[in-house]
Amino acid sequence: MWVYEKKLLYPVEVTTCNPMLAKYLMEQYGGADGELAAALRYMNQRYTVPDKVIGVLTDISTEEFSHLEMLATMIYKLTKDATPEQLEKAGLGAHFVNHGHSLFYENAGGVPFTATYIQSKGDPIADLYEDIAAEEKARATYQWLIDISDDPGVSDALRFLRERENIHSLRFRESVEILKEERDRKKIF
Amino acid sequence: MSPQEEEWQLLKKVQQADFVVVELTLYIDTHPNDMEAIQQWREAIKEAAKVRRQYESRFGPLSLLSVPSAQAIEVGWHWNSTPWPWQR
Numbered sequence: 001m002w003v004y005e006k007k008l009l010y011p012v013e014v015t016t017c018n019p020m021l022a023k024y025l026m027e028q029y030g031g032a033d034g035e036l037a038a039a040l041r042y043m044n045q046r047y048t049v050p051d052k053v054i055g056v057l058t059d060i061s062t063e064e065f066s067h068l069e070m071l072a073t074m075i076y077k078l079t080k081d082a083t084p085e086q087l088e089k090a091g092l093g094a095h096f097v098n099h100g101h102s103l104f105y106e107n108a109g110g111v112p113f114t115a116t117y118i119q120s121k122g123d124p125i126a127d128l129y130e131d132i133a134a135e136e137k138a139r140a141t142y143q144w145l146i147d148i149s150d151d152p153g154v155s156d157a158l159r160f161l162r163e164r165e166n167i168h169s170l171r172f173r174e175s176v177e178i179l180k181e182e183r184d185r186k187k188i189f
Numbered sequence: 190m191s192p193q194e195e196e197w198q199l200l201k202k203v204q205q206a207d208f209v210v211v212e213l214t215l216y217i218d219t220h221p222n223d224m225e226a227i228q229q230w231r232e233a234i235k236e237a238a239k240v241r242r243q244y245e246s247r248f249g250p251l252s253l254l255s256v257p258s259a260q261a262i263e264v265g266w267h268w269n270s271t272p273w274p275w276q277r
Contacts, residue, residue: 003252003253004252005252006250006251006252006273007204007207007274008274009208009211010208011204055218056215056219059215059218060215063215069274069275072275073275076275077275167212167215168215171218171219174219174220
């Protein structure tokens with residue numbers, strides 16, 4: 001089970017209404033390499049991986065949900081006061097007529113989220129390599145978002161998230177080594 | 190400092206202390222024999238619990254796990270009150 005914590009993993013402070021930046025952030029909200037994809041991917045893989053890496057998948061998946069909440073907070077704050085005209089100017093006219101001011105799991109191009117973004121192979125090495133790639137792609141996306149962001153508060157939160165992807169990638173790479181060691185030990189005895 | 194600002198500062202302390210626990214837990218997941226890290230984790234848990242008590246005794250529960258605590262009872266039922274995290 002999970003228990004909700006009434007706080008963000010890291011504080012998000014947004015400077016001004018900025019629907020254009022919100023649109024770009026949707027890439028990490030409902031995009032292929034975004035937080036929803038990451039959280040769902042690991043949470044689903046964990047049931048069939050060796051015991052030694054269940055903790056890593058569970059804990060990182062849980063943290064990804066807290067990243068998803070940070071992204072949602074940024075998008076919400078950047079768009080809540082925007083007029084339909086401002087949204088349209090930012091390329092969110094189509095989003096507005098379908099969703100109003102609400103959020104939706106879609107990427108920066110407006111393509112809705114799909115489970116085809118993620119995989120579960122039933123092979124722990126294959127799954128973990130996909131997870132490492134996912135973290136590196138998310139890190140790269142955060143870098144492009146930082147490069148394009150014109151809101152210092154958002155940039156600060158994005159830098160935190162970029163760093164977390166680095167740590168997650170590292171923990172997954174260590175998990176691969178743990179499994180390889182275990183496999184080699186089995187061969188010797 | 191206004192009560193609102195005080196609440197925000199204390200919440201930031203909770204976020205800080207909890208993050209140390211998140212980070213050390215993840216590290217120990219892949220370094221289960223690192224005794225120094227485990228000792229740091231123990232200290233971090235204690236610190237996080239302390240800061241959380243400080244916050245919740247004044248501003249209400251941060252999670253439903255806090256509800257049965259004496260602190261939460263003292264401040265009353267504040268769960269369904271604003272601000273939610275995205276409203277700050």
